[in-house]
Every structure is written in structure tokens, then in C-alpha cells.
Amino acid sequence: MKWNKILQMMGIVGVVAFLSVLAFAPVFERNEKLAKHLPIIKGVILGLDLQGGVHVVLEAQDTPEAKVTQSKMKDLIAVIQRRVDQFGVTEPTIQLQGERRLIVELAGIENPREAVREIVKTAYLEFKTEDGKTVLTGADLKDAIESKDPVSGKIKVDLTFNPAGARKFAEITAANVGRRIGIYLDGELVQNPVVQEPIPNGKAEITGYESLEEAHKVAILLRSGALPLKVTVEEERTIGPALGADSLRKSLHAGVVGVAAIIIFMLMYYRLPGLVANFALLIYTLIVLVIFVGLHVTMTLPGIAAFLLSLGIAVDANVIIFERVREELRTGKGLRSAIDAGFKRGFTAVFDANATTLLTALVLYFLGTGPIRGFAVTLSIGIVASMFTAITMTRWFLHLVAASGLAKNPKLYGA
Numbered sequence: 001m002k003w004n005k006i007l008q009m010m011g012i013v014g015v016v017a018f019l020s021v022l023a024f025a026p027v028f029e030r031n032e033k034l035a036k037h038l039p040i041i042k043g044v045i046l047g048l049d050l051q052g053g054v055h056v057v058l059e060a061q062d063t064p065e066a067k068v069t070q071s072k073m074k075d076l077i078a079v080i081q082r083r084v085d086q087f088g089v090t091e092p093t094i095q096l097q098g099e100r101r102l103i104v105e106l107a108g109i110e111n112p113r114e115a116v117r118e119i120v121k122t123a124y125l126e127f128k129t130e131d132g133k134t135v136l137t138g139a140d141l142k143d144a145i146e147s148k149d150p151v152s153g154k155i156k157v158d159l160t161f162n163p164a165g166a167r168k169f170a171e172i173t174a175a176n177v178g179r180r181i182g183i184y185l186d187g188e189l190v191q192n193p194v195v196q197e198p199i200p201n202g203k204a205e206i207t208g209y210e211s212l213e214e215a216h217k218v219a220i221l222l223r224s225g226a227l228p229l230k231v232t233v234e235e236e237r238t239i240g241p242a243l244g245a246d247s248l249r250k251s252l253h254a255g256v257v258g259v260a261a262i263i264i265f266m267l268m269y270y271r272l273p274g275l276v277a278n279f280a281l282l283i284y285t286l287i288v289l290v291i292f293v294g295l296h297v298t299m300t301l302p303g304i305a306a307f308l309l310s311l312g313i314a315v316d317a318n319v320i321i322f323e324r325v326r327e328e329l330r331t332g333k334g335l336r337s338a339i340d341a342g343f344k345r346g347f348t349a350v351f352d353a354n355a356t357t358l359l360t361a362l363v364l365y366f367l368g369t370g371p372i373r374g375f376a377v378t379l380s381i382g383i384v385a386s387m388f389t390a391i392t393m394t395r396w397f398l399h400l401v402a403a404s405g406l407a408k409n410p411k412l413y414g415a
Contacts, residue, residue: 043293047300053107057235140165146215166202174198277318284389302375310382317390321346
């Protein structure tokens with residue numbers, strides 16, 4: 001036996017065991033600092049079907065000012081997308097249904113009704129002179145940012161106009177010194193200041209807010225722009241966290257049963273290579289988890305199904321390769337030569353199977369929407385990770401076992 005190889009194997013097993021504890025074990029929850037980041041599995045973002053949220057159906061209405069067209073619907077989607085993004089919602093789903101309906105799904109919303117109200121607000125900004133003439137609108141606006149005066153404590157929304165709007169504002173303030181210019185939001189007067197002097201820098205402010213949160217919401221609506229169409233809420237359905245937790249629990253239970261069946265089968269049928277394959281599957285799971293957390297992938301029920309499917313694909317790759325290794329051992333080849341020949345002969349079949357599955361996942365991603373795209377993303381990540389673990393990690397670890405001299409009998413390899 002070669003003790004350096006044995007120590008190397010023990011070191012690898014120890015590292016993987018340590019990383020598994022960091023990834024899955026809830027032993028860090030008692031420590032406030034560590035509990036924010038560990039276990040790593042807490043960093044996986046859960047979708048609407050797992051953590052709850054709100055499902056809304058919006059319908060665009062014709063008005064004398066704006067008729068529903070394909071172009072207007074695209075503009076509507078863009079405005080709602082900007083609003084949702086700035087509210088900090090993770091991986092929202094916004095998709096067109098028919099010619100004039102939008103489906104909006106937001107996960108992890110604490111106050112669904114308030115979120116819906118903020119999304120469908122018109123947020124139409126107007127500056128009016130004393131005679132009621134509209135001289136500036138939100139279309140002239142470049143940016144809106146909430147702030148708090150450090151001296152007076154006054155909470156406000158600072159407005160910055162685009163170049164054309166700044167020129168208009170300079171002319172309007174110059175022509176109305178000593179008069180009032182009203183600032184209206186959605187038709188309601190929010191401020192009616194007296195112009196003290198011309199303002200050439202294209203900046204203004206709206207005051208009178210009780211909190212930064214209130215000013216922040218107004219700033220978001222102004223930045224995203226007014227809705228190009230009138231919309232009504234046709235359906236609003238809240239998915240509670242209890243339903244999501246139940247779905248997650250059942251999915252995890254099914255996953256545990258499936259993985260346990262795979263582990264038992266690989267051990268009983270392939271023996272030592274099966275043990276190595278199971279170890280490689282653990283590494284595969286860690287790799288996929290780190291990718292999910294790093295890329296902020298949202299995990300949904302279809303995503304869990306895709307992960308388990310990719311796990312089966314990883315096992316399938318090992319099965320193909322191990323069968324080739326057994327065939328080589330039965331011809332009388334040495335252990336290390338049989339491992340090399342088995343992986344070489346099985347690589348083509350494994351690569352073709354994974355390549356065609358990956359191609360299918362890409363088609364689903366580019367042509368699908370919502371959960372279908374999530375399924376495709378999860379499946380693609382799983383396929384790439386399974387190829388890496390099956391072809392590199394399993395092969396390397398089998399060679400390490402063979403070189404250590406711990407298991408020389410071909411029967412331990414299923415031959």
C-alpha cells in the first residue's frame with residue numbers, strides 16, 4: 001500500500017466533508033455572524049411556488065388618450081419591469097397573455113396588496129402655472145432621488161430634468177418669478193411653491209414626506225415613468241408561505257428518496273466504483289449549489305425537478321463508463337489500464353447524451369417563459385456540472401484508489 005495516496009484520499013474526503021457541513025448543516029444558526037451566510041444552502045433563492053408571494057393579472061384598457069396596441073403593451077411591460085426591479089423583487093415573472101393582459105408574479109413579498117398598488121400607479125407628474133397650464137411633465141424628467149437634509153431633517157425627492165426639460169424649466173421659472181408653480185402627481189397637488197428666482201440648472205424638489213420610505217416609493221414611480229396605458233387588476237392571488245413550505249417539503253422528501261435509491265443501487269451493483277460515484281455525486285451537488293448561490297438562480301419546483309433529472313444524468317454517465325471498465329477487466333487488463341480504457345470508450349456516448357440534452361435545455365430557455373426557463377437554466381447547470389464530475393472527478397479518484405493498493409481485486413470493481 002502507498003500511504004501517500006491513502007493520506008491524499010483521506011484529505012480529499014475530509015475537505016469534502018467539511019464543505020458539506022458548511023453547505024448543509026444548520027449548526028451555525030446559533031452564531032449571529034455565521035448564521036447570515038451559513039449554511040450555504042440558505043443563499044439559494046426560492047421562487048414563488050416555494051416561498052409564497054403574489055400572482056397578478058393586469059388588463060390594459062382603451063382610453064381616448066391611448067389605445068391598446070402591441071407597441072404600447074411592450075412599453076407597459078418595460079415600465080412595470082423597471083418598477084418591479086427597483087422595488088427589489090428577486091426574479092420576477094412578467095409575461096404577456098393574449099393581446100392586452102399581463103401576468104406578474106412576485107416572490108417573497110411581505111405586503112402583496114401594497115406592492116400591487118405601487119406597481120399599477122400611474123405616477124403622472126405635471127408642473128402647472130397659476131392659470132392651470134401644464135408646462136412640464138414626467139417626460140421631461142431625467143432622474144428622481146429621495147434624500148434627507150442633514151441640517152433640517154426635511155425629507156424630499158430631488159428632481160433632475162433632461163436637457164430639454166432643463167431649458168423649459170429655466171424659461172418657465174424666469175417668466176414666473178413671484179408666482180406659484182404647482183407640482184401635481186397623479187392629478188393631486190403635492191406642492192405649490194413660489195418662484196423666488198430663475199432656476200437654470202434643471203433641478204427641483206418635492207417636499208412634504210413623512211418618511212424616506214414614502215419618498216423612495218414616489219422616486220421609483222417617477223424614475224420608471226408613467227404607465228403608457230390604463231390598467232386594471234383582473235386577478236390578484238396571494239400564495240402563502242405555508243403552501244410553498246409544503247411544496248418544498250414534499251419535493252425534498254421525494255428527492256431524498258430518489259437519491260437514496262441511487263446510492264444503494266450504485267453500491268450494490270458497482271461496489272467500489274459505485275462508492276466513488278456516490279462521492280462524486282456529493283461533489284456534484286456542492287458544485288451546483290455554489291453555482292446557484294453565485295449566479296442568484298431562483299429555485300422553483302420545476303427547478304428541483306431539473307436538478308434531480310441532472311443528478312440522474314450524472315449517474316447515467318457513471319453507469320456507461322463503469323460498464324466499459326468492467327468489460328475491460330474481464331478481458332484480463334490491469335486495473336489502471338481498464339480504468340483508462342473504460343473512460344475512453346465511454347466518453348463518446350456520455351458526451352453525445354449530455355450534448356443533446358443541453359441542446360434541448362437551450363431551446364427551452366430561448367423559446368420558453370417563466371418556470372420553463374427556470375427549468376432549462378437549472379438543467380443546463382446540472383448537465384455541465386455532471387459532465388465535470390463524471391469524467392474528471394470520478395476518473396481521478398478511481399485512479400487514486402487503484403494507485404493506493406487498497407483494492408486490487410477485480411471483484412471489488414464488479415468484474
